[in-house]
Amino acid sequence: xxxxxxxxxxxxxxxxxxxxxxxxxxxxxxxxxxxxxxxxxxxxxxxxxxxxxxxxxxxxxxxxxxx
Amino acid sequence: xxxxxxxxxxxxxxxxxxxxxxxxxxxxxxxxxxxxxxxxxxxxxxxxxxxxxxxxxxxxxxxxxxxxxxxxxxxxxxxxxxxxxxxxxxxxxxxxxxxxxxxxxxxxxxxxxxxxxxxxxxxxxxxxxxxxxxxxxxxxxxxxxxxxxxxxxxxxxxxxxxxxxxxxxxxxxxxxxxxxxxxxxxxx
Numbered sequence: 001x002x003x004x005x006x007x008x009x010x011x012x013x014x015x016x017x018x019x020x021x022x023x024x025x026x027x028x029x030x031x032x033x034x035x036x037x038x039x040x041x042x043x044x045x046x047x048x049x050x051x052x053x054x055x056x057x058x059x060x061x062x063x064x065x066x067x
Numbered sequence: 068x069x070x071x072x073x074x075x076x077x078x079x080x081x082x083x084x085x086x087x088x089x090x091x092x093x094x095x096x097x098x099x100x101x102x103x104x105x106x107x108x109x110x111x112x113x114x115x116x117x118x119x120x121x122x123x124x125x126x127x128x129x130x131x132x133x134x135x136x137x138x139x140x141x142x143x144x145x146x147x148x149x150x151x152x153x154x155x156x157x158x159x160x161x162x163x164x165x166x167x168x169x170x171x172x173x174x175x176x177x178x179x180x181x182x183x184x185x186x187x188x189x190x191x192x193x194x195x196x197x198x199x200x201x202x203x204x205x206x207x208x209x210x211x212x213x214x215x216x217x218x219x220x221x222x223x224x225x226x227x228x229x230x231x232x233x234x235x236x237x238x239x240x241x242x243x244x245x246x247x248x249x250x251x252x253x254x255x
Contacts, residue, residue, distance in 0.1 A: 031255045041253040 004064045007036050010055050025050035079169050086166035093160035097153060104149045108142035131208030144200040147193040155186030172241065172248035180238035187231035191224045 011021060022032040025047065034040050035047075048059050055061075107114070112132040115125035133141065158179045165175060195218065202217035209215075 027255060034253060035255045039253060040255045041250055043255050047255050 002065055002067060003038075004066050005035055005038055005040075006062055006064055007032075007051070010057055010061060014055055016055070021051070021054060024054045079171070082166050082171065083169050086163045090160060090163045090167050093156055093163060097156050097160060100149060100152050100156065104142065104145050108138050108145060111138055111141065129205050131205075133204065133208070137204055137207065141201060141204045144197055144204070148190065148197045151186055151189045151193045155183055155190065158182040158186065172244040174242070174245055177238045177242040177245060180234055180241055184231045184234040184238065187227050187234065191227050191231075195220065195224070 011018060018032050018036065019029050022029045027047065035043065048062065051057075051062060052059060111129060112127070114128045116128055117125060162176065162179045162183075165171075165173065199216060199218045202215050206213065206215040
């Protein structure tokens, strides 16, 4: 899939665990895992907003297009 | 977003609760259908046209009593509509079995709706055959010249056909719902 989710990298840089981020943004750990593993078919803008708010990043830091 | 999730979970809980009741009712119906047909043909000679009569002597369903062999033949013929009825109720029950587990849009739902539509169509043919056969069975004791073979298609068959078509379309809608639900499952 050309869109790469760089969530693992950001979580490692911020020294935050997945379960903690999932709780902060209001989604289940299972859903966050779907996102991290690239299985997600769609991401809500509200979810990207919540991730950026809690990880202090830009959407472009999370979603990267690679051909 | 949390409000929407709350509404959805509230609906699912209601669906599960009501479906549990329907599942039990349908299970009972599945057991009662063959019992009904057995009792009907076993007691056919004594059954009145109606059970509640006010100031009237009840008439029997049939005028000439049937011999045991004719009763058996009648029951044999009734296996056709009975089988179709059980087939239809079996799949309605399976549908509610899924609903009581909180599953509302899966590929099984679409399949079960299609089977239900098939049951309605089979009911049309089986009831025509059954009505025709019973017209012969009930009149075979009449004197020659008064025996009857009735073959008919009435408005109830047309209505049943319409319902079958509607349920078939619903199966397409449910399949579309399945696609949306699967997409939603992978929307974060």
